[in-house]
Amino acid sequence: MTSNEDKMEIDHEGTELDVVLPGDPINxxxxxxxxxGPGLTLTQDSVICIKAGxxxxxxxxxxxxxxxxxxxxxxxxxxxxxxIVTYKGGEYYRLDIGSAHQAILPILAFPxxxxxxxxxxxxxxxxxxxxxxxxxDMEPEVACCNPKTNKDEGFGELKNGFVIKCSLxxxxxxxxxETEICSLLKKLGEKHEINLAIGMNGRIWIRLKSDxxxxxxxxxxxxxxxxxxxxxxxxxxxxxLND
Amino acid sequence: xxxxxxxxxxxxxxxITFEAETFRRIQPEEYLRRYIQQHVRPDGRSFNHFRxxxxxxxxxxxxxxxxxxxxxxxxxxxxxKAEVSEPNVNFPKxxxxxxxxDLSPICSPRFKPGPPGEQAQVLSENLNxxxxxSRVIDLETLCIEEGKAAWVLFADIVCVNYDGNVxxxxxxxxxxxxxxxxxxxxxxxxxxxxxxxxxxxxxxxIRISYSASFAMFDGHHLLVDPNEMxxxxxxxxxxxxxxxxxxxxxxxxxxxxxSSEQLKTCISKARDRYADITSIIEKAKQAx
Amino acid sequence: xxxxxxxxxxxxxxxxxxxxxxxSRDGSASFSFGNTKVICSVNGPAEVKLxxxxxxxxxxxxxxxxxxxxxGTKDKTHxxxxxxxxxxxxxxxxxxxTQIQIVSQVMMDDGSIIxxxxxxxxxxxxxxxxxxxxxxxxxxxxISKDDQILLDPxxxxxxxxxxxxxxxxxxxxxxxxxxxxxxxxxxDQYFNCYEICNAAASAIFEKMREAVTNKLQExxxxxx
Numbered sequence: 001m002t003s004n005e006d007k008m009e010i011d012h013e014g015t016e017l018d019v020v021l022p023g024d025p026i027n028x029x030x031x032x033x034x035x036x037g038p039g040l041t042l043t044q045d046s047v048i049c050i051k052a053g054x055x056x057x058x059x060x061x062x063x064x065x066x067x068x069x070x071x072x073x074x075x076x077x078x079x080x081x082x083x084i085v086t087y088k089g090g091e092y093y094r095l096d097i098g099s100a101h102q103a104i105l106p107i108l109a110f111p112x113x114x115x116x117x118x119x120x121x122x123x124x125x126x127x128x129x130x131x132x133x134x135x136x137d138m139e140p141e142v143a144c145c146n147p148k149t150n151k152d153e154g155f156g157e158l159k160n161g162f163v164i165k166c167s168l169x170x171x172x173x174x175x176x177x178e179t180e181i182c183s184l185l186k187k188l189g190e191k192h193e194i195n196l197a198i199g200m201n202g203r204i205w206i207r208l209k210s211d212x213x214x215x216x217x218x219x220x221x222x223x224x225x226x227x228x229x230x231x232x233x234x235x236x237x238x239x240x241l242n243d
Numbered sequence: 244x245x246x247x248x249x250x251x252x253x254x255x256x257x258x259i260t261f262e263a264e265t266f267r268r269i270q271p272e273e274y275l276r277r278y279i280q281q282h283v284r285p286d287g288r289s290f291n292h293f294r295x296x297x298x299x300x301x302x303x304x305x306x307x308x309x310x311x312x313x314x315x316x317x318x319x320x321x322x323x324k325a326e327v328s329e330p331n332v333n334f335p336k337x338x339x340x341x342x343x344x345d346l347s348p349i350c351s352p353r354f355k356p357g358p359p360g361e362q363a364q365v366l367s368e369n370l371n372x373x374x375x376x377s378r379v380i381d382l383e384t385l386c387i388e389e390g391k392a393a394w395v396l397f398a399d400i401v402c403v404n405y406d407g408n409v410x411x412x413x414x415x416x417x418x419x420x421x422x423x424x425x426x427x428x429x430x431x432x433x434x435x436x437x438x439x440x441x442x443x444x445x446x447x448x449i450r451i452s453y454s455a456s457f458a459m460f461d462g463h464h465l466l467v468d469p470n471e472m473x474x475x476x477x478x479x480x481x482x483x484x485x486x487x488x489x490x491x492x493x494x495x496x497x498x499x500x501x502s503s504e505q506l507k508t509c510i511s512k513a514r515d516r517y518a519d520i521t522s523i524i525e526k527a528k529q530a531x
Numbered sequence: 532x533x534x535x536x537x538x539x540x541x542x543x544x545x546x547x548x549x550x551x552x553x554x555s556r557d558g559s560a561s562f563s564f565g566n567t568k569v570i571c572s573v574n575g576p577a578e579v580k581l582x583x584x585x586x587x588x589x590x591x592x593x594x595x596x597x598x599x600x601x602x603g604t605k606d607k608t609h610x611x612x613x614x615x616x617x618x619x620x621x622x623x624x625x626x627x628x629t630q631i632q633i634v635s636q637v638m639m640d641d642g643s644i645i646x647x648x649x650x651x652x653x654x655x656x657x658x659x660x661x662x663x664x665x666x667x668x669x670x671x672x673x674i675s676k677d678d679q680i681l682l683d684p685x686x687x688x689x690x691x692x693x694x695x696x697x698x699x700x701x702x703x704x705x706x707x708x709x710x711x712x713x714x715x716x717x718x719d720q721y722f723n724c725y726e727i728c729n730a731a732a733s734a735i736f737e738k739m740r741e742a743v744t745n746k747l748q749e750x751x752x753x754x755x
Binding site: 367377479499502506 | 706718
Binding site: 019021022023025039041043048050051052053054067068069070071072074099100101136137169228230231 | 556557558574575576577578579622625626627628629630657659660662663664665666701702703739740743744747750751752
């Protein structure tokens, strides 16, 4: 499952580490068409950092953000997430997506649904959905279909399989199709036919076609092990899989 | 809300108009800010004006020392009860002085019945630290017989009406109550302490210190002696305790940032306040 | 000038060590000044109990656990200090109707506990990625019987002193956020302590930046 966004190249040339801490003022030369991403905020005239991390920017689009890793998920519109059904109502389900508030999944947010034919989800079911509403003052809302095309686009209930919990940054790395991780997954795919769903909320769902427990645990182990490795180490891990 | 100069505010005002009371309830911070812009506080005081402070000494006849202090509508009563106990093994020559502040639901609906809440515990702890660290009383004078018997002074401070700045009221109440403690003369004989009410002794206070509290609004408006409403909005508090020679005994500051100049202002205001409280207490002494 | 028991000069801080992400919580850190160590964990923004819910900002809940025994008034006071110091720094308006829980546990007590607790909390909040408009560093000092200012006192040095001071400063404007001064002191002594602690706080900020940089280098596999 690929992310729709094009892979963005970072044209930030500096080789030195641009570590920022909360409260650090950010010196931005060009003020025109400025776009601030996560970790930055505008106060009166100046831009200040509110999270610790690496300062990144795209020169062409004048986009700035702070790259950081955290465990707690904060919903953002458009993010694919994996949720667990915690409540079943007449109009909607409630999903635990790991954020402060549970997400609402309306019954009508599935393709080809009307009042009579509703999707059947039980408490404890896993659902892959896209966040359609993320606002700090409202409960997040998710949907399992694209309202424009009325297609599921891969979203929906995730049956069987296994959920891996990991850091938010690892999910971002996989979803942005970092080559090394991709080749690792491809390598795994050679041996076992795997269905994979990546939630931006720090959850990865895997299901092997064979549904074999041993192999699933094997795949879990490999994916989990790559979480804290750099690209060289991942290549090494790929090579070790050959044996 | 009539004399609004800011253009934005005028637009807001023409859009919706509120009764002052409604405005206070829904936008307490903005409500206070409008007053501060006019250099006046909602209760009509200027920034540097302390509320009327009164002290009543010996108001509880069953206690060994007592006082009642009012600062505006804030009222606290302090009663000191002396008991005899064995001294701490580590300090066999010393007695005890145990302050305790009680903020019961009687003084404000924001306090719940039951064990003391956070604010009451913080007040008690700060009073205790003040007594201990600035040596208000020599605990050795409370000793009856070394290692055998010593006086324990329980200073119970009850807030009867809560309208902000309880710490100042507590310090004045505690100090003035300590001043009029009359302890019966006690002797230790064969494991028994014999006390005679005929001869009483007055406590020897080494140092008498009073506090002055301030609230900081929007980072640069210093409001002395904040009432409950100002306290709950500003959240930033500075308390300065000084003794009779003008020496500093305690500085306690919480909340958002302040500069050293502001601290200096607080310290000099606390010294002025000390003189005022001294004269108030002198009057109260003559009244008995 | 009399030297201190641990051969430090009067204005030297004990060795600082900072570890982050050591617990499974959203954020955690330990901070130590020599043999004083506080570990702090941060969870949130998480679900809030209905009665603590605030409509316009996050509820900040602080729990302080002492080294031994059950929490008493001293720990309640420390909770109050931590909450009031960080309430103005955390951008709680960005996560309304949620709870940010800070739990601080004393691991070793050799003086300057509250300063270590404030510094550990700053690091744990950074680690959890809680939005903050500034960071805080705290440091204690004492004025000894012979009128010397001793920075970062040990438990032994805190006994029989004229006064004891703890200051917490923010990074951007290095202005005072929290101050507790006890004992007997003059204006000059107080402002001397203020200046010395302010300078020491900037050294602590450097250590904090170093700790964050090291962690990011490790995480992002960047050669230093």
